Amino acid sequence: MLTITSFQKKYPGSDHPVLSIPHFHLDKGIYWIKGENGSGKTSLIKSIAGLIPFTGSIAIDGYELHTNRMAYTKRVNYAEAEPQYPPFLTGRELVDFYKTTNGGELPVALISSLGVEKFLHNKTAVYSSGMMKKLSLVLAFTGHPALILLDEPLIALDVEAVETLQQTIAAYYTQGVSFIITSHQPLSSAVIHYDDVFSINNQTLVKA
Amino acid sequence: MRAAWQILNKVMVKQFYLQNAGLFLFAFLFLFGIVDAGHLVSYHLSLMYSMISLPLFLFIVMLLWMLYNIRCIAFCSAAVQAADGSFLYRLRGLSITVQLVLYLVVSASLYLPVFVYACVLAKVAFPIKSIVSWQVMSWQLMMICMGAASLFIVINKTSESFITRVTAAVGKTFRVNIGYPAFLLAYILHERKAALAIVKIFSLLMLGMLMVRNADGFDADLFAIFYPLTVVAHATLVLQCVSFNETLLHTNRNLPLHWLKVAAMYGFTWLMILLPETAFMFINIYGNLPLLQIAMESLTAVLMLFLFTGTALGCGLDNERYLLFVFMSYIVMLILQKSIGHVAAAGALAALSVMVFGSHYYSFERERVK
Secondary structure, three states: OEEEEEEEEOOOOOOOOOEEEEEEEEOOOEEEEEOOOOOOHHHHHHHHHOOOOEEEEEEEOOEEOOOOHHHHHHHEEEEOOOOOOOOOOEHHHHHHHHHHHHOOOOOHHHHHHHOHHHOOOOEHHHOOHHHHHHHHHHHHOOOOOOEEEEEOOOOOOOHHHHHHHHHHHHHHHHOOOEEEEEOOOOOOOOOOOOOEEEEEEOOEEEEO | OHHHHHHHHHHHHHHHHHHOHHHHHHHHHHHHHOOOHHHHHHHHHHHHHHHHHOHHHHHHHHHHHHHHHHHHHHHHHHHHHOHHHHHHHHHHHOOHHHHHHHHHHHHHHHHHHHHHHHHHHHHHHHHHOHHHHHHHHHHHHHHHHHHHHHHHHHHHOOEOOHHHHHHHHHHHHOOOOOOHHHHHHHHHHHHOHHHHHHHHHHHHHHHHHHHHHOOOOOOHHHHHHHHHHHHHOOHHHHHHHHHHHHOOOHHHHHOOOOHHHHHHHHHHHHHHHOHHHHHHHHHOOOOOOOHHHHHHHHHHHHHHHHHHHHHHHHOOOOHHHHHHHHHHHHHHHHHHHHHHOHHHHHHHHHHHHHHHHHHHHOOOOOOOOO
C-alpha cells in the first residue's frame, strides 16, 4: 500500500537529516508511529501527505507523489494535530471544498455522530479547539482515500468523540482504508486497535 | 470546481483587496483625486500619450505593473504557506487543467485593476502606434500567466528545489549566533525592515541636504534644529522595540536581569541603529563642524532614543501620549542646547534618561485596550 524509498528530510541550515529512510513498505492496516518530541513523527506524516518538501520517493498503491500528484493526493487524507483554517471560512465551505477536491462522498455518519452539523454553518473563527479537531477529522474521512494520516488524533477530543473515532476507524478499516496514527503518548490497543507499532530511532523508522 | 473557486476567491482575492485597501485608495487618489473632474479625461489621456510616445516612460510603467504582479504572487504564496492555508494542498486532487483554469481566474482577478487600465491604454495606442498596443497587451497576458504558473508551482511543490538547498547551504555557512544583547537589533533588522528603511532614507536625505548640498553655505543653527529631527524620526522604531520586548519577549521580566543590563541592551541597540548617521556625518564633515561636536551629537542622539525608551515604558506603550512626549523632548532639547551648550545638555539628557528608564522599568504596565 505505502512504499517509501531513499527518503530524506533535512531542515534548512542542518547538516544531518531529521529523517532518513532507505526503504520502507507497509501493507494495508492500522499503524501507530511513536517517538519522542522532535523525533520527526509530524515531519514524516506531513511528507507522506505531501505538505512539506523532501528528497526521495513516496508512493501509495503504485502512485508516486512527485510524478502523479493528482492520483496520489486523492488516495491520502490527513488530519493535523492542531488544525487551523482561515477564520473567515465556514465549516460548510471547507467540507464542500474537500468534497470537490477529493472527488467523493462526505462521511455523513461521522458528521452526524460527532455533532459537526450543528456548527458547520459558523465561521471557523468561533470554533473551539475540539470543534476544529472534529472538523479536521470529518475532512480527513471525505472522499475515497486509501490511507488516512492522523496526527495525534485524540488531542482535544471528548470521551464521546473518541468512541466515535474508534468506531469510524474500525468501519473504514473493514472497507479497505489504512491508517497511520502518530502519538507520543502511550496508545493502548483498547483505545484504537492497531496492527503494528513503529518508532523513530536515530532518524529512521524501525519496528518497535 | 465552484466550491474550489469559492475558497480561492475568499482566501486569496477578497483578502488581497481587503489587506491592500490602503494601497488602492492611494492609487485611486493619485490617479483621480489630484485633478478636478473637468480635466480628468484630458489628464489621463495626456498621461497615456506620454507612455505611448516615450519608450522609457512605458518601460517604467510596465516595471510598476510587474512589481504589482510580484506583490500579488507573494500574497498568494504566503496564503498557501500560512499555517491556516495548508489545507489548500488538496487542490492537487483536481486535474492540471482545472487547476490552471482556477489559478488563471485568481491571477486575473488580482491583476484586474491594472488590466483594465492597460486595456484603455492599448485602445488609445492602437490608432497611433499599434506596436505599443501589442506590447502592452502581451505584457498583461504574460503577467496573468506568470501569476497562475507561480500559484501552480507553490501548491504543487513537493520536492526540495535547488534554490532551497543553495539558500540553506549559504545560510548555514554565514550563520550568526545572536546573543541576548543583540535581540532587539535582530528584531529591527528582521521584522521591521520597511520601517527601518523609511526612517533611514528620511534621515540620510535630510543629513545630505544639511551637510552635502549646503556644504558651501553650511548653517550650524539649521543643523542644530534638523539633526535632532532625524533622531526623532527613529522614535517609531523605539516604540516598536519596546512593544516587542514587553509582549513577545516579556518572559525577560522573569529573568534575574538588573534594569541596568536591560538599559545597556537598549543603549547598544540605539548605538548600532544610529551608526549610519554617525558615519555619514564623519565622512561628509568638510571641516564645517569639529570632530568632537560630531561625536557629541551622536552621543546625544543615542541618549535621546534612550529617553524615548523610558518614555514608551512610562506611557504604557500608549501611542498618543508617547508621541506627545517625544515632541516635547525635542523642543526641550533644542532649548537646552541653545541655552546651556551641547556638553551640559548631553549631561542633563543622560541623567534624565537614566532616571526615566530606571523609574519606569519596574512600574511598567501595558495600557489596557479601551
